[in-house]
Amino acid sequence: MNSLILAEHDGHKLKPATYRAVTAAQRWQSPVHILVVGHSIAAIAQEAAAIHGVARVMLLDAAALAHPLAEDVADLIVRLSRAYQVILAPHTAFGKNVLPRVAALLDVAMLSDVMTILGPKTYVRPIYAGSVHVTVESADTVQVLTVRASSFAMAATGNGAPIVTLAISAETSPATSYGVRWLGATHNVSGRPDLVSARVVISGGRSLGSTAQFQAVLAPLAEKLGGALGATRAAVDAGFAPNDIQVGQSGVVVAPELYIAVGISGAVQHTAGMKDSRVIVAINHDADAAIFQVADYGLVADLFEAVPALTEALK
Amino acid sequence: MKILVAVKRVVDSNVKVRIKPDGSDVDVAGAKMGINPFDENAVEEALRLKERGLASEVVAVSLGTAACQDVLRHALAMGADRAILVETDLQLQPLGIAKLLKAVVEREQPGLIILGKQAIDDDAGQTGQMLAALLGVGQGTFISALEVLDGEIRVTREIDGGTETLALRLPAVVTADLRLNEPRYVKLPNLMLAKKKPIQTYNAAEFGIDASPRLKQLNVAHPPFRKPGIMVNSVQELVEKLRVEAKVV
Numbered sequence: 001m002n003s004l005i006l007a008e009h010d011g012h013k014l015k016p017a018t019y020r021a022v023t024a025a026q027r028w029q030s031p032v033h034i035l036v037v038g039h040s041i042a043a044i045a046q047e048a049a050a051i052h053g054v055a056r057v058m059l060l061d062a063a064a065l066a067h068p069l070a071e072d073v074a075d076l077i078v079r080l081s082r083a084y085q086v087i088l089a090p091h092t093a094f095g096k097n098v099l100p101r102v103a104a105l106l107d108v109a110m111l112s113d114v115m116t117i118l119g120p121k122t123y124v125r126p127i128y129a130g131s132v133h134v135t136v137e138s139a140d141t142v143q144v145l146t147v148r149a150s151s152f153a154m155a156a157t158g159n160g161a162p163i164v165t166l167a168i169s170a171e172t173s174p175a176t177s178y179g180v181r182w183l184g185a186t187h188n189v190s191g192r193p194d195l196v197s198a199r200v201v202i203s204g205g206r207s208l209g210s211t212a213q214f215q216a217v218l219a220p221l222a223e224k225l226g227g228a229l230g231a232t233r234a235a236v237d238a239g240f241a242p243n244d245i246q247v248g249q250s251g252v253v254v255a256p257e258l259y260i261a262v263g264i265s266g267a268v269q270h271t272a273g274m275k276d277s278r279v280i281v282a283i284n285h286d287a288d289a290a291i292f293q294v295a296d297y298g299l300v301a302d303l304f305e306a307v308p309a310l311t312e313a314l315k
Numbered sequence: 316m317k318i319l320v321a322v323k324r325v326v327d328s329n330v331k332v333r334i335k336p337d338g339s340d341v342d343v344a345g346a347k348m349g350i351n352p353f354d355e356n357a358v359e360e361a362l363r364l365k366e367r368g369l370a371s372e373v374v375a376v377s378l379g380t381a382a383c384q385d386v387l388r389h390a391l392a393m394g395a396d397r398a399i400l401v402e403t404d405l406q407l408q409p410l411g412i413a414k415l416l417k418a419v420v421e422r423e424q425p426g427l428i429i430l431g432k433q434a435i436d437d438d439a440g441q442t443g444q445m446l447a448a449l450l451g452v453g454q455g456t457f458i459s460a461l462e463v464l465d466g467e468i469r470v471t472r473e474i475d476g477g478t479e480t481l482a483l484r485l486p487a488v489v490t491a492d493l494r495l496n497e498p499r500y501v502k503l504p505n506l507m508l509a510k511k512k513p514i515q516t517y518n519a520a521e522f523g524i525d526a527s528p529r530l531k532q533l534n535v536a537h538p539p540f541r542k543p544g545i546m547v548n549s550v551q552e553l554v555e556k557l558r559v560e561a562k563v564v
């Protein structure tokens with residue numbers, strides 16, 4: 001039996017999370033196939049074929065799939081599922097949208113945000129905003145799971161796996177028959193590295209006070225360190241930062257080499273998304289802030305003075 | 316149009332969850348319980364649609380023990396018209412919940428079904444998508460905006476890198492993000508009034524559905540503590556530590 005990974009890409013490039021999912025899939029020691037769905041994505045299939053540990057790339061390239069909908073992707077995976085004992089995807093908005101649908105159609109349970117794969121059916125995953133880790137064993141014959149990208153290393157490249165082109169007719173689209181239509185999307189272009197795989201993440205909280213200050217204070221430091229920007233829910237809710245950079249229980253989980261928390265109180269819902277970073281720095285003017293409990297280096301200071309000084313000192 | 320909203324009873328988000336001495340499970344006895352935060356957004360959205368004349372009735376449903384009545388009362392106090400409790404002592408998991416919710420949907424025939432995007436206890440984020448799959452309808456997950464048009468809805472979804480807008484023909488399932496709205500405060504008189512609103516109770520066994528758990532919990536543990544850090548006194552000292560000790564800049 002084989003393992004199937006649902007590839008994550010942005011229409012141009014494979015997302016780093018996919019390389020990490022390949023590492024996770026090696027745990028089953030069975031051939032790993034990657035499914036790439038989209039339109040005009042031959043180059044992305046080539047990228048997938050180059051990942052070490054991939055035995056086959058399955059490519060479905062169709063105009064109707066330019067913006068793949070969960071209803072269609074889930075249906076496709078279910079049609080391919082007979083050959084697979086493991087179906088996995090990175091725990092991203094895309095994977096989270098599709099895989100529960102697959103699991104329900106296959107009548108199996110699903111494991112979300114898996115951090116450790118202990119055995120072919122045994123996993124460790126976070127519950128209660130990561131304050132508790134649970135070890136669970138599945139009773140199902142097919143394993144459907146999303147994996148936490150930051151818990152698995154990037155797979156290496158240099159492989160040349162075969163690419164199999166799937167031909168599926170567009171008239172069998174469940175999304176169309178259910179009356180689901182893609183209308184549009186907005187993309188936040190930052191020009192900075194991908195948040196989930198960045199080596200350095202600089203995150204700001206509500207205390208930054210405005211969108212302008214969020215950028216003026218944090219961006220130069222991110223620029224200096226080649227890092228990505230992150231934010232708390234409070235900062236996103238206040239409109240200082242876009243929703244897709246929210247770090248935490250209901251946002252994304254990151255584990256960079258260096259995480260700098262600026263003016264962040266340290267609620268568990270936030271630390272759920274960053275406490276596995278290798279080195280954590282916290283800058284907060286309240287010496288009692290909970291963020292200092294997870295920090296390797298804490299600095300009690302006004303962020304509006306400390307952050308520009310830090311950027312300057314790193315020059 | 317009738318709207319069905321699924322509300323889960325969970326440990327309050329401010330509670331530090333303890334673990335039983337034998338590590339078999341979390342110990343939530345006596346912990347403060349309440350409505351799952353995302354489900355409060357789901358109820359709020361349904362009520363706003365009703366207040367704008369776009370929905371005729373808002374029905375809240377919860378699955379679990381009789382204790383779930385408190386979160387149903389909360390939904391009623393917010394303004395839901397009636398409530399349904401599907402009672403069971405089974406340890407429920409998303410697939411089983413989705414199957415039971417499907418049975419409720421078949422009885423109630425709602426035009427729109429709203430769930431939370433995730434429960435803050437299991438952090439699974441699966442039930443809405445599973446329900447949509449079992450019902451054979453479209454799904455709009457992690458939504459931060461919803462608009463009702465003729466026979467369809469338009470939703471804005473929070474996705475990696477931005478947002479996405481979809482049109483969904485009704486009936487459909489959507490799951491609420493915290494940014495969908497700001498839930499109203501429940502006023503005490505409304506809580507009193509809610510006591511008079513009906514809660515219809517089904518025994519889950521009546522549905523003849525196998526909702527037994529598929530995942531076996533082997534143990535639970537707190538994640539390992541990080542090694543205690545240090546406080547630095549200046550930006551200079553911080554840079555020094557990051558360069559020499561942590562070797563990260």
Ligand SMILES: Cc1cc2nc3c(=O)[nH]c(=O)nc-3n(C[C@H](O)[C@H](O)[C@H](O)COP(=O)(O)OP(=O)(O)OC[C@H]3O[C@@H](n4cnc5c(N)ncnc54)[C@H](O)[C@@H]3O)c2cc1C
Nearest residue numbers: 205206207232233234248249250251263265269270285303
């Ligand atoms: C269901 C649920 C899910 C949630 N999910 C998430 C999530 O995914 N991610 C997330 O982040 N939150 C999440 N939250 C919210 C979380 O509980 C906190 O409310 C949030 O993280 C607080 O953000 P904050 O630290 O920016 O703001 P605050 O808690 O208000 O903290 C601001 C901090 O800034 C400091 N400060 C102020 N001014 C200065 C200054 N000039 N210099 C230095 N320091 C200063 C203060 O001392 C304070 O510690 C969730 C909550 C719930 C209920």
Ligand SMILES: Nc1ncnc2c1ncn2[C@@H]1O[C@H](COP(=O)(O)O)[C@@H](O)[C@H]1O
Nearest residue numbers: 321322378430431433434439440441442
């Ligand atoms: N026991 C339950 N009763 C009612 N609704 C539930 C229950 N469990 C989950 N849900 C709904 O499903 C959503 C997602 O839950 P989950 O998939 O467990 O993260 C919740 O926000 C609720 O809307």
